[in-house]
Amino acid sequence: MNVLFTFKIKDEQLKNLQSRFPEVHFEYNKELDESPIDKFEVIVTYGEDINTSVLEKATSLKWLMVASAGVEKMPLSEIAERGIVISNVRGIHKTPMAESVIGHILSLTRALPSLYDQQKRKEWNTRVKQTELRGSTAIILGPGAIGSEIGRLLQAFGVRTIGCNQSGRPAESMDETIQFDNLIDRLPDADYVISILPSTAETKGLLDERYFKAMKPTATFMNFGRGDLVKESILVDALKNGEIGHAVLDVFEKEPILVDSELWNLSNVSISPHVSSHSGKYIERALEFFIENLEKWQNGDGELVNLVDPKKGY
Amino acid sequence: MNVLFTFKIKDEQLKNLQSRFPEVHFEYNKELDESPIDKFEVIVTYGEDINTSVLEKATSLKWLMVASAGVEKMPLSEIAERGIVISNVRGIHKTPMAESVIGHILSLTRALPSLYDQQKRKEWNTRVKQTELRGSTAIILGPGAIGSEIGRLLQAFGVRTIGCNQSGRPAESMDETIQFDNLIDRLPDADYVISILPSTAETKGLLDERYFKAMKPTATFMNFGRGDLVKESILVDALKNGEIGHAVLDVFEKEPILVDSELWNLSNVSISPHVSSHSGKYIERALEFFIENLEKWQNGDGELVNLVDPKKGY
Numbered sequence: 001m002n003v004l005f006t007f008k009i010k011d012e013q014l015k016n017l018q019s020r021f022p023e024v025h026f027e028y029n030k031e032l033d034e035s036p037i038d039k040f041e042v043i044v045t046y047g048e049d050i051n052t053s054v055l056e057k058a059t060s061l062k063w064l065m066v067a068s069a070g071v072e073k074m075p076l077s078e079i080a081e082r083g084i085v086i087s088n089v090r091g092i093h094k095t096p097m098a099e100s101v102i103g104h105i106l107s108l109t110r111a112l113p114s115l116y117d118q119q120k121r122k123e124w125n126t127r128v129k130q131t132e133l134r135g136s137t138a139i140i141l142g143p144g145a146i147g148s149e150i151g152r153l154l155q156a157f158g159v160r161t162i163g164c165n166q167s168g169r170p171a172e173s174m175d176e177t178i179q180f181d182n183l184i185d186r187l188p189d190a191d192y193v194i195s196i197l198p199s200t201a202e203t204k205g206l207l208d209e210r211y212f213k214a215m216k217p218t219a220t221f222m223n224f225g226r227g228d229l230v231k232e233s234i235l236v237d238a239l240k241n242g243e244i245g246h247a248v249l250d251v252f253e254k255e256p257i258l259v260d261s262e263l264w265n266l267s268n269v270s271i272s273p274h275v276s277s278h279s280g281k282y283i284e285r286a287l288e289f290f291i292e293n294l295e296k297w298q299n300g301d302g303e304l305v306n307l308v309d310p311k312k313g314y
Numbered sequence: 315m316n317v318l319f320t321f322k323i324k325d326e327q328l329k330n331l332q333s334r335f336p337e338v339h340f341e342y343n344k345e346l347d348e349s350p351i352d353k354f355e356v357i358v359t360y361g362e363d364i365n366t367s368v369l370e371k372a373t374s375l376k377w378l379m380v381a382s383a384g385v386e387k388m389p390l391s392e393i394a395e396r397g398i399v400i401s402n403v404r405g406i407h408k409t410p411m412a413e414s415v416i417g418h419i420l421s422l423t424r425a426l427p428s429l430y431d432q433q434k435r436k437e438w439n440t441r442v443k444q445t446e447l448r449g450s451t452a453i454i455l456g457p458g459a460i461g462s463e464i465g466r467l468l469q470a471f472g473v474r475t476i477g478c479n480q481s482g483r484p485a486e487s488m489d490e491t492i493q494f495d496n497l498i499d500r501l502p503d504a505d506y507v508i509s510i511l512p513s514t515a516e517t518k519g520l521l522d523e524r525y526f527k528a529m530k531p532t533a534t535f536m537n538f539g540r541g542d543l544v545k546e547s548i549l550v551d552a553l554k555n556g557e558i559g560h561a562v563l564d565v566f567e568k569e570p571i572l573v574d575s576e577l578w579n580l581s582n583v584s585i586s587p588h589v590s591s592h593s594g595k596y597i598e599r600a601l602e603f604f605i606e607n608l609e610k611w612q613n614g615d616g617e618l619v620n621l622v623d624p625k626k627g628y
Contacts, residue, residue, distance in 0.1 A: 095448045096424070099471070103420030110410070110417040110590075116427055119585045122578045124570035126587050131594040134409045156470035157413070256438035264436045271433045273440050276424075280445040 002060075003294075004040040006030050006049050007067070009283055017287070021294060037061075042297070044290060047074050047088075055082060063297060063304075067286035069093065071308055080310040089289045090306045091145045093277035098149040100276035101194060101224060102157075104248045108220065108270070109133050134158040136191035139183070142225060143171035146196045162186060166202065180206070187214040192222065199226035206230075212238035218245040224276050227251040236262045239269055250276040316374075317608075318354040320344050320363050321381070323597055331601070335608060351375075356611070358604060361388050361402075369396060377611060377618075381600035383407065385622055394624035403603045404620045405459045407591035412463040414590035415508060415538060416471075418562045422534065422584070423447050448472035450505035453497070456539060457485035460510045476500060480516065494520070501528040506536065513540035520544075526552035532559040538590050541565040550576045553583055564590040 005028045009017075017026055029035050032049050038059045043050070047066040052075050055061070064079065066088040079086055107113065111128040118125050136159050140147045143163030151161040151173030163174030164186075170177050178186055180202070187193065193215060197203045207230040215221065221244050223229060232253040238244050240262075249263070250272040263269055279285070293304045308314060319342045323331075331340055343349050346363050352373045357364070361380040366389050369375070378393065380402045393400055421427065425442040432439050452468050454461045457477030465475040465487030477488030478500075484491050492500055494516070501507065507529060511517045521544040529535065535558050537543060546567040552558050554576075563577070564586040577583055593599070607618045622628060 095446050095472075096444065099420055099447055100424045100444075103417070103424040103426060106413055106417030107421045107426050110414045112417060112421050112426070113430055115584070115586050115589075116430060118587070119578070122573065124587045126589050126592070128589055128592070129594065130410065130414075130589065130592050132409050133413055135595070153470060156467060158409075259436060264433070270429070272429050273432070273438045275429075275440050275442055275444065278440070278442070278444050280443065281449070 001025065001042070001298075002027065002040045003042040003044065004029060004037060006032060006043060006045040007283075009287065013283070013287060017291070020291065021298070024294070024298075032057075042294075047071055050074050050079075052078050055079065055084075063087070065290050065293065066308070067283070067290070071310075072313055076310040076313055084310075085302075085304065086308045086310055087289075087293055087304045087306045088308050089286050092282065092285050092289070094146050094149045095285070096279035096281075097146050097196070097224060097276050098153055100250070100272070101150050101222060102153050104222065104270060104272075105133060105192065105220070108246060108248075113270075136160070137162065137189050138192040138194055139164055139178075139186065139190040140174065141183075141193070141195040141229075142197040143174050143177065144196070146224075147194075148172040148174070150194060150196070159192075162190070184211055184214050187211060187219075188216060190219055191216065192220050194222040195225045195229055197225040197229055199228050204228045207234070209234055209237070212243045215244050217242055220244070220246045220248065222248040222250075224250045227253045227255060232257075232261065232263065236266070239266050246270070248272065250274055315339070315356070315612075316341065316354045317356040317358065318343060318351060320346060320357060320359040321597075323601065327597070327601060331605070334605065335612070338608070338612075346371075356608075361385055364388055364393075366392050369393065369398075377401070379604050379607065380622070381597070381604070385624075386627055390624040390627055398624075399616075399618065400622045400624055401603075401607055401618045401620045402622050403600050406596065406599050406603070408460050408463045409599070410593035410595075411460050411510070411538060411590050412467055414564070414586070415464050415536060416467050418536065418584060418586075419447060419506065419534070422560060422562075427584075450474070451476065451503050452506040452508060453478055453492075453500065453504040454488065455497075455507070455509040455543075456511040457488050457491065458510070460538075461508075462486040462488070464508060464510070473506075476504070498525055498528050501525060501533075502530060504533055505530065506534050508536040509539045509543055511539040511543055513542050518542045521548070523548055523551070526557045529558050531556055534558070534560045534562065536562040536564075538564045541567045541569060546571075546575065546577065550580070553580050560584070562586065564588055 002025045032054045037057050041060050042063045044065045047068050055078050061084055063085045069090055071088055109131055111130045114128045134157055138154050138159050139162045140151055141164045143165060148171060154161050155173055161174045163171040163177040164183050166180055168177055168179035239247055246268045248270040251274055255274055257263055296304055316339045346368045351371050355374050356377045358379045361382050369392050375398055377399045383404055385402055423445055425444045428442045448471055451474040453476045454465055455478050457479060462485060468475050469487055475488045477485040477491040478497050480494055482491055482493035553561055560582045562584040565588055569588055571577055610618055
């Protein structure tokens with residue numbers, strides 16, 4: 001069987017694959033348009049290089065392994081027509097995002113920004129204001145794969161987790177799950193309000209002024225979902241007026257943030273330029289998905305993990 | 315029953331105590347030398363105000379609750395002679411220290427220092443070098459109460475934990491435990507080498523040059539135990555020569571670090587001025603120990619938690 005990678009993996013990773021699947025021939029070539037690709041049963045790709053002319057040439061292609069979470073820009077109807085199986089790496093962002101969220105929380109709780117600043121001034125000062133994460137309460141907006149991973153880790157730190165979704169249906173690693181409709185009533189309980197919500201008609205502008213006024217004045221608001229959850233002006237006001245204690249933002253209403261955005265001037269905000277999902281281990285993780293599926297594929301098991309329905313697009 | 319606090323607790327905390335133990339009378343007075351204290355059966359203290367003249371006046375005293383981990387400066391032989399029960403808050407540092415250690419690790423892994431610096435420059439730059447904690451290996455020198463709490467949290471993050479102690483006896487939350495004698499051979503496996511060792515004859519200067527040469531060039535060395543584990547000059551050399559990737563230091567050979575210490579000039583070190591055990595929740599945590607013991611005391615249960623043997627001093 002022939003497998004084509006259209007992105008480069010490390011020699012060591014290729015060697016591991018080869019020794020694990022000795023009967024499979026792996027090849028790397030990023031010039032799909034100019035090469036004969038009719039012998040490949042499997043193509044491993046980030047997705048953006050797959051177009052209709054590639055599909056026409058790839059006459060043996062049976063499985064597209066897409067090392068990315070979204071496939072919306074791919075020629076899905078042609079893929080469906082040709083009966084090509086497609087799978088992706090849904091959930092690959094879970095680990096780096098959850099580690100970023102917990103890292104930001106602990107950094108603030110244990111006063112690391114102050115320690116870093118002192119160090120730059122060569123200042124030995126033990127009077128830094130530190131507290132503990134243990135015993136606090138977090139509301140997680142969007143307790144899906146990423147939200148539940150955040151919840152699992154928070155619970156290990158002794159944090160009470162309250163998931164919040166449309167239905168209020170129980171979610172993994174949440175001590176309790178509430179509905180969006182009840183969110184405002186429960187905000188006064190939360191030390192951390194963490195959103196990993198996608199952008200949908202329901203979530204757009206969901207958090208208006210009333211929500212920030214309902215939060216604890218010491219609360220930390222964290223947006224790691226989509227920037228349109230809350231207007232920047234509302235957030236700036238809440239931070240300036242002390243309606244909340246701090247904000248950690250990985251996503252913004254406008255990205256990049258404008259140079260004259262007031263957010264840059266606030267001391268109680270941590271700005272992360274939409275990088276919380278980035279990871280030097282991305283390809284390593286993507287290969288873990290691929291290996292699991294290649295084993296199933298070899299065994300004739302059609303139940304690949306992270307199958308995409310090309311008609312639905314996810 | 316009368317209980318005397320020689321340090322101030324919050325009104326709210328006192329109210330909680332009072333409602334939980336309605337039959338107990340609580341009083342606060344820090345001037346032990348000048349007040350009649352013969353009516354108090356229990357004294358709750360940080361310890362440094364208890365001397366022989368106080369013991370002579372405290373004729374009803376049966377239990378000293380010391381809200382500190384060390385009691386070595388107290389008049390232990392007089393306490394023993396008078397048959398006074400003494401308990402402390404051993405383990406109170408576990409939570410803040412473990413949170414500090416994990417916070418520092420995640421901050422480095424997820425590049426928070428770079429993000430903080432970019433923010434100061436109002437710079438939106440997504441090319442920060444981030445990796446993941448998951449899948450790495452940590453050696454924990456001194457897997458006692460604090461070390462095991464660090465191990466427990468690391469395991470939740472998918473880290474392999476190797477405890478290292480004198481005997482090699484299995485320790486809690488360690489996937490494996492090795493002896494000091496085997497440490498140097500296992501150092502090449504570790505992404506994190508974390509010490510919470512106390513200062514003893516065996517640990518003083520334990521980590522000589524050879525140990526740092528044995529570590530991965532990408533390893534992070536973290537000293538949260540005692541500074542005399544390693545000479546500052548050895549550490550500086552290891553960091554300058556790239557024998558290790560980074561050091562996070564909460565303790566130092568000399569504290570405070572001298573102004574002209576080379577450590578201040580290295581970019582691959584994080585300096586924490588011996589504050590990793592500090593916490594704004596200290597009294598809250600100490601009261602948790604006290605409440606548990608007061609309940610036992612009221613029930614005539616002599617098996618208080620964290621009893622100190624005044625003859626041994628711990």
